[in-house]
Amino acid sequence: MLDSDSCKSSPSDTVTIAELTHEELESLLEFLYRGSLAPEKMDKHVYSLMLASHKYEIPYLHKSCERHLLENLNVSNALDVLEILDFCSHQKLKDVVLSFVVKNIDDIVFSAKFEAFCTKNPHLSVQITRASLIDARDRRRTGDHC
Structure with missing residues (x-):
């Protein structure tokens, strides 16, 4: 440089x-x-x-x-990690973190950080919502309700 x-x-x-x-x-x-x-x-x-x-x-x-x-990676920093990986265009790791967010959706969505995160990152909020719905659909199809 x-x-x-x-x-x-x-x-x-x-x-x-x-x-x-x-x-x-x-x-x-x-x-x-x-x-x-x-x-x-x-x-x-x-x-x-x-x-x-x-x-x-x-x-x-x-x-x-x-x-x-x-x-x-944990529930309290997952949104920050997702945001930084998105900014750095690191899709593979971003998918790993997105999967973590989906698995911990209740704790993350109802956290104080989530609303501010959604306002700042609407595209990631949409991705979280879609991934969560796909996960729920897949669990219904396989009969895994956990």
Whole structure:
């Protein structure tokens, strides 16, 4: 990114990465130098690091963030994870998280976050609704009502 002709500048110039806070940028640089982050830093910055990995095409960071998101997927963060995977156009993992949301639909739909999520992400709300209805239909067909 910084080596391209459009980014040539003198050594005294400052490079600004506006989408990251100072702390997030420090975590990104630490990851780039070490190849990993302490779990508490990854917990705190995984969403911004995922976005940075997507924007700056950093595959190893992307894989680390994906793994962290899936290992820590739960009812309280599923909508956030779904949103970030949608933004990063990661359909395979998005489908995994969408399936998790459907399996936990009662807890998620009646959470305080869901209404704000729907307002911000109407297309994902439609996808959740459709996936939930398809799941219910399939369970009726197979006789599995659990």
